[in-house]
Amino acid sequence: MPKDGQLTKDRILAESRSLVLKNGFAATSIDNILEKTGLTKGAFFYHFKSKSELAKALIEDFAGEDISYMNKALDKTATINEKDALERLLQFIQEFIDMMADLSDPPPGCLYASYLNETNQFDEDIRSYITSTILLWRQTLELLIGNVLEQRKMSIEVDSKSLADMLVVIFEGSYVVSKAVNEADLTAKQLTHLKNYYQLLFKEKK
């Protein structure tokens, strides 16, 4: 029975994420991480063979959580689908509003944005990993929106791709602004506007 090194690895990942979100990746030294975790260099390099391998593990860990939130919201709203596609789309957004509604501090940030703001530091495989995760959000929303368009024959033309992108755009943008103005409820309010926009766009004209 091996000693559980996964616990240590997870602690490194958790503290690193928090440091990277506040300082950026380059400004987060391995010594900083060791300070926070109380570990030694040997322990760190036992679990990650380089700092860039940590970068990879960090983003994969983060994206895993991210996509699992997406899937949870899909699952929770799955039953609405057949009956009313618009109601399902709106409830899907509402899941994230609820999620962001009772924060007492501004959200800690998004690792995609952190990495993209220092994008030259990372190799192509990390960059394309982020790209594909964000495209998965687009794809998912496009599907939900597509269902709405099918049910209601829209007279006006709708660009479902850019409409789908709005969720991630508003998440990312509201993280930036809420950091700047230090307002915890900003993200929830911005998402509510998105929900409202979808509603106005689709509900009025049938």
Add this chain to the structure above:
Amino acid sequence: MPKDGQLTKDRILAESRSLVLKNGFAATSIDNILEKTGLTKGAFFYHFKSKSELAKALIEDFAGEDISYMNKALDKTATINEKDALERLLQFIQEFIDMMADLSDPPPGCLYASYLNETNQFDEDIRSYITSTILLWRQTLELLIGNVLEQRKMSIEVDSKSLADMLVVIFEGSYVVSKAVNEADLTAKQLTHLKNYYQLLFKEKK
């Protein structure tokens, strides 16, 4: 006729901005900047007494441009004001749509976001400088929206503050996403949705 050191200083600022937007501030070494400009250490420290003074000069330079774009859009739409406040608001947004419409590459990014993603590295005065600049955007939009609300007695309640924040939120968010998916027209499309939302929200119910 003095030798013009301002030209050199401006070159340092321009190359630094471009490097910081791609690599982040911490990962941009002074040697990197010297490489790009062809200058030497002595020249750099003649113009900036430390790297953190460069950080300050960079963000002030950037914010100056930013606010001047805002004022240009205000000026261009100033005549519409009295007649139709909604038309003025929509035209104000349109100015930025036009600005972002004919880019052949994704926008290079926003220094506010760059700094906020490495926020712990900067002193309080830089952080509060960014805050006040973003609050100036909020204030300006709130004024434009306030004029609309005055002209049309809205039946529904409208949170003009969060409505005002949407412009910066969408700018920031679309910069992040357009970097990820490498689409040059993404920002213009997202801003068009914002314009559309304002229109739907205010035009229908008088």
Add this chain to the structure above:
DNA sequence: TATTTTATACCAACTGGTTTGTTTATTTTT
């Protein structure tokens, strides 16, 4: 008008400290 002085703008080499990563030997835990 010729000469000296001064301030500006810049260069080249160097210093002290930090960073990532390695190595080796030892200890603890299961």
Add this chain to the structure above:
DNA sequence: AAAAATAAACAAACCAGTTGGTATAAAATA
């Protein structure tokens, strides 16, 4: 015994910042 860590020393590269000095042009002076 295998896995998970500690401890401490070390190297190679890099980094911010310093120092001492140079070129140039404008201004002051003789």
